[in-house]
Amino acid sequence: MTADEIQQYLSELNDELALKDIKGEISLFGGAVMVLAFNARIATKDVDAIFEPVKEIRNAAHRIAELHALKLDWLNMAVRMFVVKHDRELLFDLPNLRVTVPEADYLLAMKMIALRPQTEDEDDAIFLIEKLRLQSKADVLGIIADYYPRKEISATTITWLDEYFSK
Numbered sequence: 001m002t003a004d005e006i007q008q009y010l011s012e013l014n015d016e017l018a019l020k021d022i023k024g025e026i027s028l029f030g031g032a033v034m035v036l037a038f039n040a041r042i043a044t045k046d047v048d049a050i051f052e053p054v055k056e057i058r059n060a061a062h063r064i065a066e067l068h069a070l071k072l073d074w075l076n077m078a079v080r081m082f083v084v085k086h087d088r089e090l091l092f093d094l095p096n097l098r099v100t101v102p103e104a105d106y107l108l109a110m111k112m113i114a115l116r117p118q119t120e121d122e123d124d125a126i127f128l129i130e131k132l133r134l135q136s137k138a139d140v141l142g143i144i145a146d147y148y149p150r151k152e153i154s155a156t157t158i159t160w161l162d163e164y165f166s167k
Helices: 003-019 030-036 054-068 078-082 104-113 120-131 137-147 155-165
Strands: 024-029 047-052 088-094 097-102
Touching: 003 024, 003 030, 003 054, 003 088, 003 097, 024 030, 024 054, 030 047, 030 097, 030 104, 030 120, 047 054, 047 078, 078 104, 097 104, 104 120, 104 137, 104 155, 120 155, 137 155
Parallel strands: 024 097
Antiparallel strands: 024 047, 088 097
16 A cells, blocks of 8 residues: 555545544554655555454445455454554544554664564665664664563564664
8 A cells, every 4th residue: 555545545544534524543653654654655555553443443344455455454453462552643533533653762672673584674774774873783672662661672683773774
């Protein structure tokens, strides 16, 4: 999904909620943030998010999926097990739907915790490291520790950081 497509689907989601006089909120994560908020890539395969009210937004998302021949889980909450308390920025404030995104440092921490080598995760991490002007592995590890102080950093992530900062 491109930025224009995601914006269209979110606008339609707002319209669906308005029909039922429901106000909702969606916090975006992952590729959708990279596409919409940072213009760091052209598209993403789905929209990782946490949203309220869950049932109503999920039902509306299913109607939009049917209308546009999308996968039913185009808007999903698979990311929720990784989410911890963090600051959010308002991306869109539609009449019936507020859409927020995390700040870049939090998104980087999430990307590092869930890093999958040779995927868009790497490109996203590089973009975020450069955006935040981080100079060392210690800088990145410090951000991760700020959000995930008790989380063990995977060997994959440590190796990736060693390789990235040795260039």
